[in-house]
Amino acid sequence: MPFLRVRDVRLHYELDGPSGPATPSPPRVPLVLLHGLGSSTRDWQPQVKHFSQKRRVLALDLRGHGRSSKPPGPYAISLFAGDVADAARRLLPGAVETGEGVHVAGLSMGGMVALQLALDAPALLRSLTVVNAGVDYRPKTRRQRRLLWQRRAALRVLSVRRIGWLLGRRLFPDRPDLQREMTARWAQNDPAVYRASFEAIVDWNARARLPEISTPTLVAAAEEDYLPLSAYRAYAGRIPRAEVAVLENARHAAPVAQPEAFNAVLSAFLERF
DSSP: OOEEEETTEEEEEEEESOOGGGSOSSOOOOEEEEOOTTOOGGGGHHHHHHHTTTSOEEEEOOTTSTTSOOOOSOOOHHHHHHHHHHHHHHHSHHHHHTTOOEEEEEETHHHHHHHHHHHHOGGGEEEEEEESOOSBOOOOSHHHHHHHHHHHHHHHHSOHHHHHHHHHHHHOTTOHHHHHHHHHHHTTSOHHHHHHHHHHHHHOBOGGGGGGOOSOEEEEEETTSSSOHHHHHHHHTTSTTEEEEEETTOOTTHHHHOHHHHHHHHHHHHTTO
16 A cells, blocks of 8 residues: 655555556656545546556545545645645656656546646646636625535534535435445545545635646536536636536536546547647
8 A cells, every 4th residue: 555755744645557668658648636525546446447558647645535644734725736746746757857747637626736736836737637626615605604604514513424425415316336435435534634624625716826827727517516517617718728528417526426428528638738
């Protein structure tokens, strides 16, 4: 079980794909995968299996998640991004040292980390894929502030197992197998760390800096996600080299629920860069 010491934490990672004599010539640009809030590298197992056939694939458990260290908060999206940048430089030195960079794809909170990475370490990225993630979750209206208060109250009252059960029913209404898996997975979260990671999302905002992102960007939006498609199209329009792909009949965890459809969309995008 591989781990890497990065700053003050030990990160669990999975690194798969051809290396050495088996590496394609010319070698394909590696792909880094970042999971969502409360999850782990298991978000991406179908993608690791698919993409590692032709390229190196690095999936990480962000600090506080999965099998990585779980220090007390506060956490921040920029802190997660810094960890990822350090890990990518050490685990994929060939791509970094040659200047080719790496493809980065992030789901939900991982998409926010990927966006922050594009802002903080643009030279590291060959392309950016943001999946089911917005760019600003700070409450602006009375209704949004009330919803945030309710969510914080729920996080204090409900167990992480119960939260996983509720999320599973909402995200995978027709997949009892994935509902059970999410319930079991969420039960492994540290409640205090989960809340600290949630607060990192609420405190983060990248909207004003989107025009600074020069990396080719794919915004993958699910048709039945929390945010309307108009919101994805609006912020993608502020990124100079961004495009939007709509995953039909998909919800928030699209790569998990519809891996084949998502893999096809991501493959077509990566092949262009």
